[in-house]
Amino acid sequence: MYYIDPHIHMVSRTTDDYETLAKMGCVALSEPAFWAGYDRGSVDGFRDYFRQLTDFESRRASNYGIQHFTWLCINAKEAENVELSREVIAMIPEFLDCSGVLGIGEIGLNKNTRNEAIVFLEHIDLAMKTDEQILIHTPHLEDKYQGTRMILDMLGSDSRISRQRVLVDHVEEHTIRPVLEAGYWAGMTLYPVSKCTPARAADMVEIYGPERLLVNSAGDWGPSKPTAVPDFILEMRRRGHDEQLIRRIVYENPLAFFGQSRNFVFQRPI
Amino acid sequence: MPEKLTAEATLEREYLPVRGKILEIAAALDRITRCEGSNMHDPRLKQFHSALEILLGAEPDRAERIQLLFSRPYEENWPVTLQMPSL
Ligand SMILES: [Zn+2]
Numbered sequence: 001m002y003y004i005d006p007h008i009h010m011v012s013r014t015t016d017d018y019e020t021l022a023k024m025g026c027v028a029l030s031e032p033a034f035w036a037g038y039d040r041g042s043v044d045g046f047r048d049y050f051r052q053l054t055d056f057e058s059r060r061a062s063n064y065g066i067q068h069f070t071w072l073c074i075n076a077k078e079a080e081n082v083e084l085s086r087e088v089i090a091m092i093p094e095f096l097d098c099s100g101v102l103g104i105g106e107i108g109l110n111k112n113t114r115n116e117a118i119v120f121l122e123h124i125d126l127a128m129k130t131d132e133q134i135l136i137h138t139p140h141l142e143d144k145y146q147g148t149r150m151i152l153d154m155l156g157s158d159s160r161i162s163r164q165r166v167l168v169d170h171v172e173e174h175t176i177r178p179v180l181e182a183g184y185w186a187g188m189t190l191y192p193v194s195k196c197t198p199a200r201a202a203d204m205v206e207i208y209g210p211e212r213l214l215v216n217s218a219g220d221w222g223p224s225k226p227t228a229v230p231d232f233i234l235e236m237r238r239r240g241h242d243e244q245l246i247r248r249i250v251y252e253n254p255l256a257f258f259g260q261s262r263n264f265v266f267q268r269p270i
Numbered sequence: 271m272p273e274k275l276t277a278e279a280t281l282e283r284e285y286l287p288v289r290g291k292i293l294e295i296a297a298a299l300d301r302i303t304r305c306e307g308s309n310m311h312d313p314r315l316k317q318f319h320s321a322l323e324i325l326l327g328a329e330p331d332r333a334e335r336i337q338l339l340f341s342r343p344y345e346e347n348w349p350v351t352l353q354m355p356s357l
Binding site: 112113114117118141142143144145146149150153172173174200203239240241242 | 272275331333334336337338340341342343344346348349352353354355
């Protein structure tokens with residue numbers, strides 16, 4: 001089955017991973033900008049990173065028949081530095097017309113601090129002024145519930161936002177309902193220890209249905225599994241779910257969401 | 271739920287994995303107790319006890335309630351608490 005991984009950090013992965021993903025049926029992926037594992041020192045550090053995301057990475061992916069899309073921002077961890085964040089937000093429009101750029105992301109909260117919230121709101125403002133879609137990171141573990149609710153409060157207070165153009169990622173059992181009920185897209189991240197397993201993701205599909213629901217690996221430089229979406233496909237099959245439902249979640253849904261971005265040009269595999 | 275998947279079939283599939291996970295919890299709690307300086311009043315151990323009580327309930331939202339048990343609370347008036355510019 002062809003599938004799309006809507007959230008994976010390929011700059012942290014090897015070319016062998018591209019080959020494996022391609023063999024497993026991955027035909028496209030989207031890579032949100034995120035934390036490098038250390039704080040970048042300057043706006044030029046981000047400019048170079050955005051060049052990598054919009055140029056080199058898409059060429060590396062295309063060697064394996066995978067279409068690469070990306071999202072730009074300064075992530076929540078580095079948002080504590082509000083001054084640098086503002087410089088990055090001012091620089092992002094240089095890249096918004098590059099092919100494959102789907103919008104602003106992954107913005108969000110990490111420890112749910114004041115500075116993180118301020119920088120989140122300023123990213124939202126940029127997205128509204130430039131008519132971009134938004135991809136949102138929700139915090140981990142004990143901070144997730146509080147942070148997700150804060151994010152929903154901030155989104156809800158901005159009347160300019162079209163909710164079907166916002167993806168709230170890393171939802172789990174305690175955060176998926178408010179996200180879907182408010183009309184946003186929800187992403188389930190299959191990640192060892194700190195997020196969700198293929199079985200629990202399949203449970204949430206059974207409880208909430210496939211509408212506005214996505215599954216991703218969020219593969220990055222930490223312990224993560226870039227082939228987690230095929231694990232989800234296998235789990236769904238083992239439970240007897242039909243191929244149409246599975247395909248909707250791992251292929252049609254990402255296309256429907258990405259399709260709202262003006263830079264989304266997709267060659268359907270023959 | 272797909273029609274083919276009955277409670278019996280699901281239990282059959284989950285029996286050994288669940289047994290194994292319960293055993294892991296038991297062994298981990300034993301390990302903590304066995305170690306020097308083990309403090310039975312540590313709030314994290316109390317959290318474990320509350321979690322195990324949730325599992326004993328019959329409602330079908332145990333996973334969601336376990337998640338909430340291990341979550342920091344959300345307060346509606348956070349923009350005031352954090353002195354946010356304007357929301
Ligand atoms: Zn990510």
